[in-house]
Amino acid sequence: MSGRWVALLRGINVGRAKQVDMAVLRQVFAGLGCADVRTHLRSGNVVFTADGPPAEDAVEAAVEAATGVSCRVLVRSADELREVADANPYAAVADDPSRLLVAFQSAPMPDDEWAAFQAGVRAPAEAQRVGRAVYVWCPDGVQEATAGLQRTSKGVISTARNWRTVTKLLEIASG
Known part of the structure; x- marks a missing residue:
């Protein structure tokens, strides 16, 4: 039985680096x-139907072969994306979806690295983790609050999306 899936490509089309055409990505x-x-x-969000998700390393290899761009990929089912949306610890306070980020991770960050990550989040911003997702609420704006967000755990792939993008991807995947 086929299902809906979401692929999140890390770090493409950020500034002038790692430019990937979305038509090529769909192909x-x-x-x-x-x-x-x-x-x-244009930030590497792909929603698709498949009997199962393609292997993340196969997607990475296919993207690089087609575009020359190397990037990491995380794939989530529509149900997993809904779980992330339902588990939002900032639902009651996050009044601007562009200031709430979700960092999707390939595995939960180990406790010692989580502590180091949290140390990089500048107040009044705050972060909470739920399973393989890290939620970062930045009431004063994302730019200054998330200097530590790029800090990643050894061996853990992480890519962030703002809440507006998360909910739109869920809408597309559910439709």
Whole structure:
């Protein structure tokens, strides 16, 4: 039985680095056997239908072969994305979706590295982790609050999206 999936590509189309055309990205996923492939924005968000998710390393290899760009990829089912949305610890206070970030991770960050990550989040911003997601609420804006957000755990892949993007991807994946 097929399902809906979301692929999150890390670090593409940020500034002038790692430019990837979304039409080419859709072709890459179609070539991997995915159907109903849609991209959202230019930041590496792909929603598709498949019997199961393609292996993340296979997506990484196919993207690099088609574009020359090397990037890490995380894949989540529509149900997993809904769980992330439902678990939002800042739902009651985050009044601006552009100031709430979710860092999707390949595995939960170890406790010692979590402590170091939290130390990099500048007040009044704050962060909480729930499973393989880290939520960062930045009431005064994302730019200054998240200097430590790029700090990643050894062996843990992490890519962040703002709340507006998370909810839009969930809408597309659920539709």
